[in-house]
Amino acid sequence: MDGLTIHEAAETTGWSSRMLRYIEREGLIAPRRSASGYRLYGPEELQRLRTLRALIAEHELSLNDVGFALRMSRDADLSAAVRAWLEARPRRPEGVPASDWLRFEQEKHERLLGAATL
Amino acid sequence: MDGLTIHEAAETTGWSSRMLRYIEREGLIAPRRSASGYRLYGPEELQRLRTLRALIAEHELSLNDVGFALRMSRDADLSAAVRAWLEARPRRPEGVPASDWLRFEQEKHERLLGAATL
DNA sequence: CGAACCTTGACACGACCGTGGTAAGGTTTG
């Protein structure tokens, strides 16, 4: 049975075993299972757990934030919609009346919503 | 004094005035102020508030999620670090020993952390 | 076999999110 058990993985990564289960439920890192259902952490998972820890600490993120980033990276629709909203900043080009520009922005938003290209 | 006051903006966007202040504190939409400090919502802000509402509803997001997306869009370091973590999936090429691949991945992670290009 | 693990599920708890309300005071307007 190769791979570390959850408590061993917890020790070498700095997470608690409780948090390893939580991280798995959040969809971030899911180790394979032994025949009897034990979690088995391989080197990849261990490394990923350590870098996750560093990422969250260095940028003051929450697990939720990382979960959301993961969701965006896998859902092109979502990603495009968020990007569309962020890009519709209140910076309109010179010489364009506000009402025209607004309609343009709105149509852009809808175009981006329709086009599911990441 | 052109621009809608907070209650008028609330009525036409579907948010409550309470939430408009909250959204502003989250850094998402900050209307300009009158000389005496009243919030004045222009057409751009109103449109943005409506699309924000739609975005959150359609994709079941939280304001936090959108705030995080905004943060990523403005912090190239953060964005690169998150991307680096997401891309380090446990899919290593064939024929590469796990240890070598792990070191490679780790170095890639550090390279990406260093290069602050969105 | 028995100790020391593992599993899932539950209760708990502080902290923060989303949201409403209220209070004390300034501004706008009929």
Added chain:
DNA sequence: CAAACCTTACCACGGTCGTGTCAAGGTTCG
């Protein structure tokens, strides 16, 4: 001037996040 707004600053409350612990039962191993 008085009504009806606006401001910030608090209190409150249910919900979720992050985390620990405990219970009941299965697995591994010396």
